[in-house]
Amino acid sequence: MRQSRHLGRTLREVPKDAQTAAHGLMIRAGYIRQLSAGIYVYMPLLLRSLNKISQIIREEMTRAGSEEMLMPAIQNKELWEKTGRWERYTAIDGIMFSFQDRRGSTVCLGPTHEEVITEILRQEINSFKDLPKNVFQIQTKFRDEIRPRFGLMRAREFVMKDAYSFDLDEAGLDVSYEAMRLAYHTICERIGFHYRAVEADSGAIGGSGSQEFMVLADTGEDTIIYCDQCQYAANQERAASRLEQFTQDTEERPMEAVLGEGLIGVEPLAEFLGIPVWKTTKTLLFEADGNLVAVMVRGDCDVNEIKVANFLGGADVKLTAPERIKELTGAAVGYAGPIGLPDNVRIIADFDVDHRVNFECGANQTNYHNINVNFGRDLPLPEFSDFKLAQAGHQCPHCDGTLQAQRGIEVGHIFKLGTKYSEALKCVAPDGQGQQPPVVMGCYGIGVSRMAAACVEQNHDDRGMIWPIHVAPYHVHLLCLTPKDEAVVARCDALYQTLQDAGVEVLYDDRTARPGEKFSDADLIGLPIRLAISKRTLEQDCIEVKLRKDADNQMLSQEQTLALIQEQLG
Ligand code: ATP
Ligand code: MG
Numbered sequence: 388m389r390q391s392r393h394l395g396r397t398l399r400e401v402p403k404d405a406q407t408a409a410h411g412l413m414i415r416a417g418y419i420r421q422l423s424a425g426i427y428v429y430m431p432l433l434l435r436s437l438n439k440i441s442q443i444i445r446e447e448m449t450r451a452g453s454e455e456m457l458m459p460a461i462q463n464k465e466l467w468e469k470t471g472r473w474e475r476y477t478a479i480d481g482i483m484f485s486f487q488d489r490r491g492s493t494v495c496l497g498p499t500h501e502e503v504i505t506e507i508l509r510q511e512i513n514s515f516k517d518l519p520k521n522v523f524q525i526q527t528k529f530r531d532e533i534r535p536r537f538g539l540m541r542a543r544e545f546v547m548k549d550a551y552s553f554d555l556d557e558a559g560l561d562v563s564y565e566a567m568r569l570a571y572h573t574i575c576e577r578i579g580f581h582y583r584a585v586e587a588d589s590g591a592i593g594g595s596g597s598q599e600f601m602v603l604a605d606t607g608e609d610t611i612i613y614c615d616q617c618q619y620a621a622n623q624e625r626a627a628s629r630l631e632q633f634t635q636d637t638e639e640r641p642m643e644a645v646l647g648e649g650l651i652g653v654e655p656l657a658e659f660l661g662i663p664v665w666k667t668t669k670t671l672l673f674e675a676d677g678n679l680v681a682v683m684v685r686g687d688c689d690v691n692e693i694k695v696a697n698f699l700g701g702a703d704v705k706l707t708a709p710e711r712i713k714e715l716t717g718a719a720v721g722y723a724g725p726i727g728l729p730d731n732v733r734i735i736a737d738f739d740v741d742h743r744v745n746f747e748c749g750a751n752q753t754n755y756h757n758i759n760v761n762f763g764r765d766l767p768l769p770e771f772s773d774f775k776l777a778q779a780g781h782q783c784p785h786c787d788g789t790l791q792a793q794r795g796i797e798v799g800h801i802f803k804l805g806t807k808y809s810e811a812l813k814c815v816a817p818d819g820q821g822q823q824p825p826v827v828m829g830c831y832g833i834g835v836s837r838m839a840a841a842c843v844e845q846n847h848d849d850r851g852m853i854w855p856i857h858v859a860p861y862h863v864h865l866l867c868l869t870p871k872d873e874a875v876v877a878r879c880d881a882l883y884q885t886l887q888d889a890g891v892e893v894l895y896d897d898r899t900a901r902p903g904e905k906f907s908d909a910d911l912i913g914l915p916i917r918l919a920i921s922k923r924t925l926e927q928d929c930i931e932v933k934l935r936k937d938a939d940n941q942m943l944s945q946e947q948t949l950a951l952i953q954e955q956l957g
Contacts, residue, residue, distance in 0.1 A: 388431075388861070390896040395430040397908045407606040409843035410538035412852050416911045425535025425543035429836075432912065435860035435892075436839050437546060441525050443577045443857070444548050444833055451570035453521040453550050458503050460527060464493040466502040470811040479703055482530045496529035501808045501830060504551045508826065509814035515555055518816055518826060521563055523550035525835060537606070539840040540796065546835040553809075553826045555816055560803055560827045564596060567801050567831045571600050578838065579855035580798070581845060585611050586621035587800060588693050590701055596803025596829075597625075601795030602841040611795045612777045616788025622797075624693045627773060628781035628790055630685065633665060635744040640759040644750045651721035653686035660747060660758060668740060668748040668760075670723045672712055672732070675702035679715065683725055683736035683748070684775050690737075691776040698735065698772050716751040724749030724757055726766050734769040741771055796841045797834070804828040843913075852913025853935050856955055861892040863952065864914040868902045868921035879920050882930070882945070891952055910935070916952060 395417025405411030413419045418433035429437060445455065464485070467473035476483040476498065485495040497503065508520065528547045535543050552563035568584070575582045582602045589597035599622055601611055612628070613620035621627070650656040657664040667686030672679065673695060680699065682690050696704040709720045715732065716723045725734050725748060740746075745759040762768050779792035809815070809825035816826050839858075846853040856862060863886060867879040876897075883895045894914060896905050902921070909917050917940075919931040930948045933940035934955070943951065 388894050390894055391898050393431065393894065395432055397911055405538075407537045407540070407844060408847050409606075409840045410540070412843055412847055412911070412913075413538055413840070416852060416913065419538060421538075425532055425541070427539060427542060427544075432860040433839060436842070436854070436858050437835060439858045440578060440835055440838050440842075441546075441548070444525065444574055444835065447570045447574045447577070448523045448548070448550060451521075451566045453523045453552075453567075453570075455524065456522050457524050457526060458497070458500050458507075460497050460529065461494050462497045462500075462503055464495065466506055466812070467495070470502055470505075470808055472502070475703075482532065484529045484531050497526075498528055498530045499547075499830075499832075500524070500526075500549055501551070501804070501828075502812070505808045505812045505814045505828070508551075508553050508809075509812055512553070512814065512816055512826065515816045515818050519552065519554045519559055519563060521550065521552040521566075523548060523831070537608075537840065539836045540844075541608070542836065545837065548833040548835055550831040552829040552831070553814075554828075555824075556827055557805075560596075560805075560829050564801060564803055564829050567829065568598065571799050571801060571831075571833070574833070575600055575602075575798070578842060578858055579846075580841070582798070583611060583613065583620050583795065585613070585795070586625055587802075588622060588625040588697070589802060590697060598801050599797045600799035600801075600833075602798050602838075602845060603793060604796050604841065604844045605794050606844060607794035607796040609795045609797050611793050612779070612790050613793070614783040614786060614788040615791050617783060617786040619783055619785050619788075621777070623777060623792070624691070626777035626790070627784040628775070628777035629784055630665075630688070630739050630775075630781060632742075633663070635742070638744075639761045639764060640745050642757055642759045642761070642765050644752065644755045644757050646754055647756050648754045650754075650756070656747070656756065657686065660756065662747060662758070666743060666746045668724070668746055670725055670749055672707040672715065672723055673704050674707050674711075675699045675704045678702075679707070679729075679732040680704075681723065681725060681728055681732050681734045682774055683734070683740045683769065685737065685739045685743075686747070688737065688739070688775040689778075690774055694772070694774050695735070698774070716749075718749070718751050718755075719753040722749040722751060722753055722755060724751050725769065726757060726760070727751050735774065736769040736771055737774040738771050739775065741768075796837065796844065798838045798841050799831075799833040801831045802829060804830050847913070850907070851911035854913045854915055856915045856957075859913070859915050861894040861914050862956065863891055863893045863916045863918055864896065864909045864912065865893050866896045866902075866905045866909060866917065866919040868905065868919055870897060870899050872922055872925075875920055875922055875925055878925055882918070882920065885945075885949075886952070889949065889952075891956075916955060918948065 398415045401411045402414045420428040483495045525548045554560045587597040587599040610623035612626035653667045664687045750757045781790045806825040815823040869875045886893045917933045929942040
């Protein structure tokens with residue numbers, strides 16, 4: 388492509404609203420243009436990378452036995468009502484774009500396609516012999532995100548690869564899931580990501596059948612918790628951990644309410660009371676689908692709201708508003724405790740709240756703290772489960788290792804769905820003996836456009852992008868440094884032709900701009916191989932070659948240059 392005809396000018400200034408390196412670079416290098424919040428134009432350079440990423444995904448999905456199809460973006464409300472997701476996606480989460488068509492039907496722009504594909508499979512499957520099936524599509528998805536940000540990372544219109552598997556039973560699902568898991572690893576490796584596959588939250592359905600593929604980057608929105616000794620790695624939303632245990636008092640002391648004015652944080656409180664922080668307790672009040680729930684965790688921990696929601700069967704969990712907390716506890720915010728709460732408050736506690744002798748908790752009275760509290764004597768045993776947020780420094784749930792934390796960008800998510808959708812939509816596989824069991828499903832997503840952003844986030848320096856060659860918009864950036872010199876132009880034109888004939892993809896900077904501008908644009912756009920030809924290189928009968936990832940350039944003959952390009956293309 389001749390750059391004089393290329394659409395997408397480069398900008399010198401970092402856009403004010405750019406929140407991450409990738410976001411700023413994509414705008415500056417002319418890869419994207421924003422139309423409105425979270426809605427982007429994919430300019431020619433980006434589209435080329437997206438197509439390459441899609442192609443890698445397509446090849447690996449096909450190799451893993453999945454078949455490509457394409458479903459409509461417009462979906463009808465009725466299907467979503469059958470699975471009970473309409474309400475959640477519209478009224479509760481508000482993530483769905485929906486509107487009325489001229490016939491008066493309510494429709495939406497698909498944020499995901501479980502409903503549609505299950506409905507299609509319901510019609511296609513006549514017998515158990517029709518299974519298994521696995522299909523995928525690469526398609527634009529629509530989600531009215533509360534906080535669209537970081538450019539393509541969290542957009543409201545974005546490209547996703549979504550795949551769905553249909554099996555007779557759990558064993559079949561395990562096989563389908565494993566094939567997808569391996570394909571995801573190959574996809575991430577082919578793109579060249581530094582990434583980690585981690586255990587992911589699988590909602591109230593539970594089970595271990597959900598993994599996310601996280602590209603490692605400090606600007607990632609997710610926190611990964613991993614063990615420094617074993618293979619354990621999980622999204623913090625799901626991660627389990629063990630806490631250090633301490634020797635307990637041998638005798639229970641009498642409970643008392645102690646005045647400790649304004650002491651809300653556990654550290655000053657523990658210091659004031661002369662007790663270790665692990666003896667303090669945090670009690671947080673939540674509203675879960677309108678019901679009141681008090682959650683207790685050890686003072687040195689935080690509550691993981693997702694674990695709470697899952698325990699409560701996938702409820703919509705929100706922290707109770709300060710005004711309501713005052714009504715319920717009779718105290719200012721920060722003094723809530725499990726003793727003396729109204730009867731309609733369900734009390735649940737993290738496992739590590741238990742087995743403590745003489746612990747502290749809020750007294751439901753402003754400025755007061757109960758000390759020497761003991762389960763059984765001062766309050767009944769609450770319901771225990773795992774409600775704490777795993778953090779760096781906690782112990783690994785599987786070995787003696789210590790947990791560490793790092794940030795990641797979720798680029799893919801694979802999930803054992805089970806029969807949730809097939810039951811709701813009556814997608815069954817008649818077994819020939821009168822039984823009609825629902826098919827067992829899996830779903831597998833990849834954020835294609837998010838992958839492009841993650842790729843830039845992971846591969847850039849302060850001058851611009853550094854694309855890995857297999858997903859770069861073009862392989863080579865050919866710079867004509869003296870565009871007024873006919874001999875140089877002729878040499879460049881000839882090389883441009885030779886490279887294209889050899890199947891090399893070239894962005895040819897044939898503009899009349901100065902060399903300095905061409906070099907800085909080349910760095911910004913970030914194509915892996917830069918070739919520059921000037922009067923001087925022509926005199927020496929060589930080409931100035933520089934790999935974007937390397938600091939130095941080298942002078943090579945045309946033959947050597949072609950060999951180097953082929954080597955880079957692998
Ligand atoms: P997130 O937790 O980031 O909101 P999700 O878990 O809701 O994502 P999935 O439903 O699992 O997303 O979608 C599959 C993939 O689509 C994700 O792994 C992610 O890579 C991508 N994706 C999801 N939402 C967006 C978005 N708003 N913009 C770009 N990509 C997205
Ligand atoms: Mg996900």
